[in-house]
Amino acid sequence: MKRRSFLAASLLVLPTASRAALPGTPAPALSLPDASGRTVALDALRGKVVYVDFWASWCSPCKRSFPWMNEMAQRHGPQGFEILAVNLDRKRDDADRFLKSTPAGFTVVFDPAGVTPAAWQVKGMPSSYLVDATGKVVMAESGFRDDRKAEVEERIRAALAAR
Amino acid sequence: MTASPAMRPARLALALALCALLGGCASFAPPQPWEKEYLARPSMQFDADRLDTRNVQHIYYSKEGAAGGYGVGGGGCGCN
Numbered sequence: 001m002k003r004r005s006f007l008a009a010s011l012l013v014l015p016t017a018s019r020a021a022l023p024g025t026p027a028p029a030l031s032l033p034d035a036s037g038r039t040v041a042l043d044a045l046r047g048k049v050v051y052v053d054f055w056a057s058w059c060s061p062c063k064r065s066f067p068w069m070n071e072m073a074q075r076h077g078p079q080g081f082e083i084l085a086v087n088l089d090r091k092r093d094d095a096d097r098f099l100k101s102t103p104a105g106f107t108v109v110f111d112p113a114g115v116t117p118a119a120w121q122v123k124g125m126p127s128s129y130l131v132d133a134t135g136k137v138v139m140a141e142s143g144f145r146d147d148r149k150a151e152v153e154e155r156i157r158a159a160l161a162a163r
Numbered sequence: 164m165t166a167s168p169a170m171r172p173a174r175l176a177l178a179l180a181l182c183a184l185l186g187g188c189a190s191f192a193p194p195q196p197w198e199k200e201y202l203a204r205p206s207m208q209f210d211a212d213r214l215d216t217r218n219v220q221h222i223y224y225s226k227e228g229a230a231g232g233y234g235v236g237g238g239g240c241g242c243n
Contacts, residue, residue, distance in 0.1 A: 058203040088197040117197045125196045 020121035023140055027052070027131045028119045032086065032109035040109050045082055046135050049159040053085045053128040054117050057098035062126040065144040066102045072156065073106040079160045080133075086111050088125075130155055133163040 021028055030042040030052065042050060053069065055062035073083045083106035089095040090112050099108065111117070120129070124142035130152070132138045139155045141148065194202065201207060210216040 054197065056197060056200065058200050090200060094200075114195065114197050117195065122196055125199070127196070 021052075021129050021137050021140060023137050025137055027129065027135055027137050028116075030084070030086070030116050030120075032111050032116065034107060034109050040084065040107055042084065042131065043135070045084070047133050047163075048080045048082045049076075049133060049156060049163060050131040051081070051083045051128060051156065052120075052131060053083065053126055054088055054120070054122050055085055055126045056088045057094040058089075059125040061144040063098070063102055065126055065128075066104060068144075068149060070103075070105040072153065076156055076160060080163055081156060081160060083107065084109065086116055088112070088114055088117060128152075130159060132159045 027042060031039055034040050042052065051069070051072065053065070055065070069083050069085065073081070085104060085106060085108045087095045087108055087110045089098075089110075092110065092112065095108075095110065117127070120127075122142075126144050128141045128144075129137050130139040138159055139152070141152060205211075208216075210219075
């Protein structure tokens, strides 16, 4: 009996799950400034297929993902596809240095406080989410793997076709 | 050893004080995947030589069938 009440008590102290970005659920809010200070909101991109990517300069798979994201932005951008890359470096200099050597042909916003990854419940770096035209998360990826590129692009195509 | 009745309040106070110290352990929270900036630094790795580490891990993998857990560049998603 004692054991059971202990279990119940430990369940109570577990952090209550807030709105995680799970496939099939509406994307959590995201509104952050870009390099020029202009606020970019995910809501404002409703009607477009958005690939939200959480990255940092110190994360090597993130660096590898940039050329691929550039390619995707170039190939699918005209069809209504947008990449929103959320930088999570605590120091802006680190991000700027990274972007100098690894150019980004898509929108980069900055969240040094890490508020959005907490809300989206990011599990790995990089983490990316495909948000469809209705603002619903249709795919969540943790990490960047070469063998997932084709599958992810297929999901982008499908989301664009359903738009 | 049996404590004399006069000793008991002091012992109780000590025990309570030690229990209160335990509260300090509760505030520990592991870093989130996006907070591993400093852990990702080369100086924070267990091994200095990347190639050597790769070699050791390769042998470890083939012998033990286990991989990962080294470095945090990928945030522990096993995709690195």
